[in-house]
Amino acid sequence: MITSLNTADFANMDQRYRAAFFNSLGGFKSLTLVGTINSEGNTNLSVVSSVFHIGANPPLIGMIFRPESAERHTLDNIMDAGFYTFNHVKKEFYQQAHQTSARYDKSVSEFDTCGLQPWYSENMKAPYVLESNIRLGIKFAQRIDLTINGTVMVLGEIIETFFPTDCLEIDGFVNLEKAGTITVSGLDSYHTTQLLARLPYAKP
Amino acid sequence: MITSLNTADFANMDQRYRAAFFNSLGGFKSLTLVGTINSEGNTNLSVVSSVFHIGANPPLIGMIFRPESAERHTLDNIMDAGFYTFNHVKKEFYQQAHQTSARYDKSVSEFDTCGLQPWYSENMKAPYVLESNIRLGIKFAQRIDLTINGTVMVLGEIIETFFPTDCLEIDGFVNLEKAGTITVSGLDSYHTTQLLARLPYAKP
Numbered sequence: 001m002i003t004s005l006n007t008a009d010f011a012n013m014d015q016r017y018r019a020a021f022f023n024s025l026g027g028f029k030s031l032t033l034v035g036t037i038n039s040e041g042n043t044n045l046s047v048v049s050s051v052f053h054i055g056a057n058p059p060l061i062g063m064i065f066r067p068e069s070a071e072r073h074t075l076d077n078i079m080d081a082g083f084y085t086f087n088h089v090k091k092e093f094y095q096q097a098h099q100t101s102a103r104y105d106k107s108v109s110e111f112d113t114c115g116l117q118p119w120y121s122e123n124m125k126a127p128y129v130l131e132s133n134i135r136l137g138i139k140f141a142q143r144i145d146l147t148i149n150g151t152v153m154v155l156g157e158i159i160e161t162f163f164p165t166d167c168l169e170i171d172g173f174v175n176l177e178k179a180g181t182i183t184v185s186g187l188d189s190y191h192t193t194q195l196l197a198r199l200p201y202a203k204p
Numbered sequence: 205m206i207t208s209l210n211t212a213d214f215a216n217m218d219q220r221y222r223a224a225f226f227n228s229l230g231g232f233k234s235l236t237l238v239g240t241i242n243s244e245g246n247t248n249l250s251v252v253s254s255v256f257h258i259g260a261n262p263p264l265i266g267m268i269f270r271p272e273s274a275e276r277h278t279l280d281n282i283m284d285a286g287f288y289t290f291n292h293v294k295k296e297f298y299q300q301a302h303q304t305s306a307r308y309d310k311s312v313s314e315f316d317t318c319g320l321q322p323w324y325s326e327n328m329k330a331p332y333v334l335e336s337n338i339r340l341g342i343k344f345a346q347r348i349d350l351t352i353n354g355t356v357m358v359l360g361e362i363i364e365t366f367f368p369t370d371c372l373e374i375d376g377f378v379n380l381e382k383a384g385t386i387t388v389s390g391l392d393s394y395h396t397t398q399l400l401a402r403l404p405y406a407k408p
Contacts, residue, residue, distance in 0.1 A: 006327070020376035027380065103408060105408075172223070173392075181231060189379075193389075195395055
């Protein structure tokens with residue numbers, strides 16, 4: 001049986017119900033721990049599902065911040081420091097990753113409270129997650145305020161990356177499933193993946 | 205062993221290698237067939253991995269178009285008609301979905317050439333994909349040209365949706381895995397999912 005819902009139905013939904021509903025409908029999403037540091041040296045870690053690819057040359061990656069949310073500390077830190085990190089999540093620590101979504105006080109580092117370890121590269125002030133398999137070091141590029149609903153889009157340039165050597169394939173593809181990266185649906189549903197196939201470049 | 209690459213390495217990559225590389229690094233992505241129609245009544249179908257959630261109230265969803273790509277027919281049609289559809293992809297027809305990424309002539313409908321069937325709701329001019337499990341009817345809301353790299357972001361409002369009744373859970377979560385929705389990594393790697401768990405709302 002198929003359910004059909006429209007704008008009038010959406011308006012009648014409870015706020016939390018509606019958030020769960022529309023966060024599901026977009027499909028499976030990337031799962032990323034964002035590592036930041038502010039000018040006082042306080043670190044912050046926030047799990048997000050709003051990261052998306054913007055372009056490869058230059059390598060640009062975007063994320064969306066809600067108007068009022070736990071991860072606004074992350075936005076403050078990005079605007080402050082100009083650098084941040086994206087860290088893929090594995091099944092071995094997805095519960096710790098999820099815990100970073102709690103509304104901790106700004107003075108609290110989620111690295112300490114959630115049981116994940118910071119790691120620093122030579123060229124990046126912002127902290128990476130040691131437990132993470134694939135890590136991206138990002139330089140802030142542009143902030144775009146989406147007036148349509150008050151969300152904020154942040155675009156950044158990937159300036160360095162760390163990943164398991166045996167996951168890089170000959171054509172540049174990085175095998176996320178082999179690396180253990182997981183995916184998320186809705187606000188709180190975590191999933192591993194199972195390869196169907198890689199398909200060749202499609203021609204008419 | 206861990207490989208470390210930075211901006212200088214990225215600059216030395218071949219264009220296709222770099223595209224495969226950075227399309228992988230963002231993590232798993234949503235997989236969507238976008239259905240459109242132009243003013244002459246020609247339909248178009250295009251597979252994309254650039255759809256992302258923007259907000260639930262109003263229900264807004266975004267996608268990115270590359271400067272020059274097969275799916276630019278889709279962008280033209282969206283700007284022309286003002287309405288379009290998003291359709292989740294299942295493993296039963298992911299090869300047909302992939303085939304829509306070939307550079308067909310504008311007069312060709314990918315519904316015909318790729319073996320997928322159009323389906324129309326009462327209130328939406330743009331075609332849905334009959335084979336799809338979860339379908340979203342969308343009204344164009346805003347176009348944002350990203351001057352940083354020439355890509356185009358299109359924001360739309362979800363005005364109707366169709367999904368299997370037994371996949372809607374009591375809190376508004378739609379169970380994509382149960383519905384058979386699949387995910388994509390890189391440009392061409394397709395994956396089913398395996399639930400780890402849904403986790404409760406995190407508190408400090």
